Amino acid sequence: xxxxxxxxxxxxxxxxxxxxxxxxxxxxxxxxxxxxxxxxxxxxxxxxxxxxxxxxxxxxxxxxxxxxxxxxxxxxxxxxxxxxxxxxxxxxxxxxxxxxxxxxxxxxxxxxxxxxxxxxxxxxxxxxxxxxxxxxxxxxxxxxxxxxxxxxxxxxxxxxxxxxxxxxxxxxxxxxxxxxxxxxxxxxxxxxxxxxxxxxxxxxxxxxxxxxxxxxxxxxxxxxxxxxxxxxxxxxxxxxxxxxxxxxxxxxxxxxxxxxxxxxxxxxxxxxxxxxxxxxxxxxxxxxxxxxxxxxxxxxxxxxxx
Numbered sequence: 001x002x003x004x005x006x007x008x009x010x011x012x013x014x015x016x017x018x019x020x021x022x023x024x025x026x027x028x029x030x031x032x033x034x035x036x037x038x039x040x041x042x043x044x045x046x047x048x049x050x051x052x053x054x055x056x057x058x059x060x061x062x063x064x065x066x067x068x069x070x071x072x073x074x075x076x077x078x079x080x081x082x083x084x085x086x087x088x089x090x091x092x093x094x095x096x097x098x099x100x101x102x103x104x105x106x107x108x109x110x111x112x113x114x115x116x117x118x119x120x121x122x123x124x125x126x127x128x129x130x131x132x133x134x135x136x137x138x139x140x141x142x143x144x145x146x147x148x149x150x151x152x153x154x155x156x157x158x159x160x161x162x163x164x165x166x167x168x169x170x171x172x173x174x175x176x177x178x179x180x181x182x183x184x185x186x187x188x189x190x191x192x193x194x195x196x197x198x199x200x201x202x203x204x205x206x207x208x209x210x211x212x213x214x215x216x217x218x219x220x221x222x223x224x225x226x227x228x229x230x231x232x233x234x235x236x237x238x239x240x241x242x243x244x245x246x247x248x249x250x251x252x253x254x255x256x257x258x259x260x261x262x263x264x265x266x267x268x269x270x271x272x273x274x275x276x277x278x279x280x281x282x283x284x285x286x287x288x289x290x291x292x293x294x295x296x297x298x299x300x301x302x303x304x305x306x
Contacts, residue, residue, distance in 0.1 A: 029072065033171065036067035036082075037267075039275060041301030062087030062101055062297065064277075070171055075113035077120065077168065082106055086131055087297075095145040096137065101297065102130040107228070109176055111166040122166035124176050124228065126246070129157040155188035156211040156288075160226060160248070172232040183222040183248065185287070187213045212287030224250040238269040260284040267303075275303035 044059040065084040071077070087101035106127045111120030134151035164178030191210045194200045204215040213220045229245040242265040249255045261283050268276040276299070283293040 030074070032069065032071050034067075034069045035306070036065070037275075037303055037305040038066075039064045039277065039301055039303035041277070041297075041299035043299065057092040058089060060087065060089035060100060062299065062301075068171070076111070077113070077166075078108070078110045079171065079174070080106075080108045084131075096135070096147050098137070099132065099134060101295070102132055102134065104129050104131055109166060109174075109228070111168065118167055118169055120166040120168060122164050122176055122178070123162070124164060124166075124178055124226075125159075125161040126226075126228070127157070127159050129154050150191075152188060154186055155191060156213075157186040159184045159186070162226070164226075173230070175227070175229040177225075177227050179225045181224055181226040181248065183224065183226075183250070185211055185213055185220040185222070187211060187218055189216075189218050192217055208287065211285075222250040223252055224248060224255065240267050241265070242267070254286070257286045258284075259286075269303075270300075273302055273304060274300065276300045277303075 041062045042060070045055065046057045047053075047055045063084075063086050065082065067082045068080065070079045083103060083105040085101045085103040087099065088097050089100050090097040107125070109122055109124040111122040113120050130151060131153060133149050133153075135147035136150050137145065137147050140146050160181050160183040162178040162181035164176055164180075166174060166176045168174040187210055192204075192213055192215055194204045194215045201215040204210075209215065209217075209220075211220075225248070227245070227247040230243070232240060232242040234240050242263075244261075244263045244265075246259075246261040248259040249257075250259075262281065264280045266278040270276065277297070279295070279297045281293075281295040283295075284291075285293075
């Protein structure tokens with residue numbers, strides 16, 4: 001509960017700060033506006049056999065892509081964003097490389113302005129999955145490295161959409177509330193196929209299934225309420241802070257267990273090609289695990305804004 005409050009307070013503070021920042025971008029312009037950035041962070045460490053200070057040779061790489069393409073015509077707005085991240089690390093003497101990051105997400109909101117206010121009737125869509133297989137790692141009885149596949153592309157895959165109300169000050173500050181949201185969770189049958197034994201089916205379902213999907217099924221339907229919020233602003237010259245918050249409550253089962261996905265991105269631009277970035281992400285989804293999933297990254301790498 002304390003972590004949930006921390007996420008809410010952090011975003012609220014950032015949102016309030018962004019709302020106070022008056023910019024020329026507040027004046028809407030018709031037509032398409034497109035922007036994005038692509039980055040690559042690479043880390044490497046090497047030690048020879050005589051090195052006495054301890055350490056293991058390793059390398060890691062992380063690639064990111066963010067692309068926004070928004071459209072406005074009169075009272076109509078259509079905002080779209082693609083997020084893609086993939087990272088991998090390899091440690092010497094370990095048989096398998098490991099993912100450090102894997103995300104593919106598409107957000108789309110279409111709205112029609114109500115009179116001359118910041119409010120819009122809206123309809124939104126959000127899709128999330130990952131690029132590659134995920135594994136749990138361990139050792140067999142003989143001490144050899146082994147891995148067990150736990151996830152893959154579209155397993156899980158999330159799709160949610162629904163009508164709502166959008167409050168939008170500009171492209172960098174907006175909140176969408178959708179009280180009637182349909183949500184689908186898709187998985188591969190490989191992870192839910194337990195056969196026809198009633199005891200096995202009951203045990204699988206009692207354990208929460210696979211990301212909430214029950215035994216021998218490949219999808220799960222939910223109906224609830226969602227909130228999407230986005231705030232981006234400049235802390236100072238060449239330093240921007242971006243906040244993304246997604247909340248979801250399933251009316252059909254445990255509506256008090258609100259799913260949370262919060263991401264904070266801090267980008268410090270050194271020059272046209274060199275950026276320093278820091279990312280913090282907190283996810284709470286009791287269909288996946290009873291607790292917060294936390295991801296933190298920090299690095300300097302090559303980046304380009306377009």
